[in-house]
Amino acid sequence: MTQPRHILAIDQGTTSTRCIVFDAQARACATSQREFAQHYPQAGWVEHDPEDIWRDTLETAREAIAQSGLGAAAIAGIGITNQRETVVIWNRETGRPIHNAIVWQDRRTAAACQALKDQGVEDMVRSRTGLLLDPYFSGTKVAWLLDNVPGARADAEAGRLAMGTIDCFLLWRLTGGAVHATDITNASRTLLFDIHRQQWDEELCQLLRVPMAILPQVTDNSGIFGHTAPDLFDAQIPIAGLVGDQQAALFGQACFERGMAKSTYGTGCFMLLNTGETAPVSRNRLLTTPAYRLNGKTTYALEGSIFVAGAAIKWLRDGLGIITHARETNDMATQVPDSHGVYMVPAFVGLGAPHWDPDARGAIYGLTLGATPAHLARAALEAVAYQSWDLLEAMARDSGAAPAAMRVDGGMTANDWLCQFLADMLQVPVERPENLETTALGAAFHAGLATGVWSGLDDLSRTWRGRDVQQPAMPAERRAPLIAGWRDALRRTLTHPAPDAA
Ligand SMILES: Nc1ncnc2c1ncn2[C@@H]1O[C@H](COP(=O)(O)OP(=O)(O)O)[C@@H](O)[C@H]1O
Ligand SMILES: O=P(O)(O)OC[C@H](O)CO
Numbered sequence: 413m414t415q416p417r418h419i420l421a422i423d424q425g426t427t428s429t430r431c432i433v434f435d436a437q438a439r440a441c442a443t444s445q446r447e448f449a450q451h452y453p454q455a456g457w458v459e460h461d462p463e464d465i466w467r468d469t470l471e472t473a474r475e476a477i478a479q480s481g482l483g484a485a486a487i488a489g490i491g492i493t494n495q496r497e498t499v500v501i502w503n504r505e506t507g508r509p510i511h512n513a514i515v516w517q518d519r520r521t522a523a524a525c526q527a528l529k530d531q532g533v534e535d536m537v538r539s540r541t542g543l544l545l546d547p548y549f550s551g552t553k554v555a556w557l558l559d560n561v562p563g564a565r566a567d568a569e570a571g572r573l574a575m576g577t578i579d580c581f582l583l584w585r586l587t588g589g590a591v592h593a594t595d596i597t598n599a600s601r602t603l604l605f606d607i608h609r610q611q612w613d614e615e616l617c618q619l620l621r622v623p624m625a626i627l628p629q630v631t632d633n634s635g636i637f638g639h640t641a642p643d644l645f646d647a648q649i650p651i652a653g654l655v656g657d658q659q660a661a662l663f664g665q666a667c668f669e670r671g672m673a674k675s676t677y678g679t680g681c682f683m684l685l686n687t688g689e690t691a692p693v694s695r696n697r698l699l700t701t702p703a704y705r706l707n708g709k710t711t712y713a714l715e716g717s718i719f720v721a722g723a724a725i726k727w728l729r730d731g732l733g734i735i736t737h738a739r740e741t742n743d744m745a746t747q748v749p750d751s752h753g754v755y756m757v758p759a760f761v762g763l764g765a766p767h768w769d770p771d772a773r774g775a776i777y778g779l780t781l782g783a784t785p786a787h788l789a790r791a792a793l794e795a796v797a798y799q800s801w802d803l804l805e806a807m808a809r810d811s812g813a814a815p816a817a818m819r820v821d822g823g824m825t826a827n828d829w830l831c832q833f834l835a836d837m838l839q840v841p842v843e844r845p846e847n848l849e850t851t852a853l854g855a856a857f858h859a860g861l862a863t864g865v866w867s868g869l870d871d872l873s874r875t876w877r878g879r880d881v882q883q884p885a886m887p888a889e890r891r892a893p894l895i896a897g898w899r900d901a902l903r904r905t906l907t908h909p910a911p912d913a914a
């Protein structure tokens with residue numbers, strides 16, 4: 413039989429799960445996708461049912477393989493990429509989760525984070541993990557589960573429970589409970605992992621009250637981590653790539669050189685800048701995060717995380733009912749010459765980088781009787797670009813220079829108007845790739861490296877194909893007052909004064 417040359421990528425995102433089969437030219441040849449339920453048990457809380465995630469993963473994987481016309485035996489490997497920080501705890505014996513997954517957007521541990529800050533440990537946590545004390549990250553969510561599910565803490569201490577981010581949970585299920593492992597990009601988002609020594613940190617585990625017995629083994633991004641259980645597909649497939657979704661997008665965009673950057677516009681927006689082998693501590697409240705580890709060698713990135721991007725467009729549709737489809741916002745934004753002074757600060761779940769204000773809430777300023785749905789839609793899109801500018805500015809201050817270009821991807825980048833406004837605000841060319849599914853592609857790349865479909869990073873770089881480039885075109889005298897208006901709206905929304913920039 414000929415050597416298998418296709419890869420199945422599993423992209424388990426915040427609102428949907430999709431599986432894509434890629435060929436050796438990095439072209440998608442089959443796709444299957446499902447949206448799944450979001451649970452909001454209290455204001456600021458967000459949960460997912462891990463059984464929904466598992467069911468959708470298995471069904472979409474089977475559908476994509478069937479649609480490709482290939483059998484499972486023709487799949488060289490599976491690459492898993494996932495919404496990061498979202499955490500599940502399950503029983504090792506039964507494999508059943510003890511509670512719903514707590515999602516990255518969930519704010520229930522804001523008080524726990526504040527209590528840790530009051531102990532004066534944030535600088536120590538930052539220097540070891542590259543993160544800040546914010547409910548976004550998994551560690552305080554794990555402690556919440558152990559404290560609130562009856563019997564969980566005792567079970568965890570006795571080694572009966574396992575914890576994992578979604579990659580880890582899916583790897584466990586796909587291997588029939590044989591492998592409890594996660595990769596470095598996911599481990600690094602827990603607040604429990606030292607990104608310099610590259611191991612779980614005993615002191616941090618004690619500080620966050622997480623027993624080390626529940627933690628998974630930490631791996632490179634590319635390697636053979638296990639095989640699918642015999643009853644799942646018509647052949648056992650190696651699981652050969654594991655990577656958090658934003659690091660996957662950086663990899664899928666072929667940003668392998670120091671100084672290259674990408675920004676992904678889905679539910680949230682995540683901008684990552686490759687910093688090479690150095691892990692700089694940000695002076696501007698950005699995160700330092702491993703981008704990938706191959707053969708034990710780590711490449712790092714600076715990251716800016718915005719919690720709400722496309723989610724604001726979803727709110728225009730589902731909350732306000734002023735649009736029927738997200739794509740309508742493109743035409744609405746072009747129907748009006750400007751936002752009519754309307755600014756939206758989409759702090760629906762607090763604000764992430766560079767402000768880190770979990771208590772801020774969304775606001776709309778500048779409403780007059782002349783404001784229309786088109787102005788609101790335009791303000792929601794503009795907010796995404798203004799927030800991106802805040803990140804880029806922080807990155808440029810940290811690294812000495814802005815990247816030469818920004819590679820963009822994610823569902824929102826189908827919006828041409830947004831891409832041009834982004835270029836105008838960022839003042840760098842905005843490059844869209846031919847394949848907008850860069851997250852899934854990044855996971856496929858990792859799995860393909862481990863299974864010999866691709867030979868190395870140069871081979872992967874050759875597969876990257878640009879679709880178009882938006883050049884900055886707005887005159888400075890028009891841009892400056894827009895940014896000033898945004899800054900003013902932001903200042904009115906923050907619950908604490910903006911930290912001084914370094
Ligand atoms: N043409 C568009 N204009 C603006 N927003 C869009 C457009 N198409 C999709 N979106 C938004 O993009 C998001 C979906 O992007 P996607 O990358 O699939 O997200 P995720 O992976 O986070 O689930 C949704 O929030 C949707 O509202
Ligand atoms: O599911 P996405 O694509 O919105 O990504 C979520 C991020 O990984 C959260 O850190």
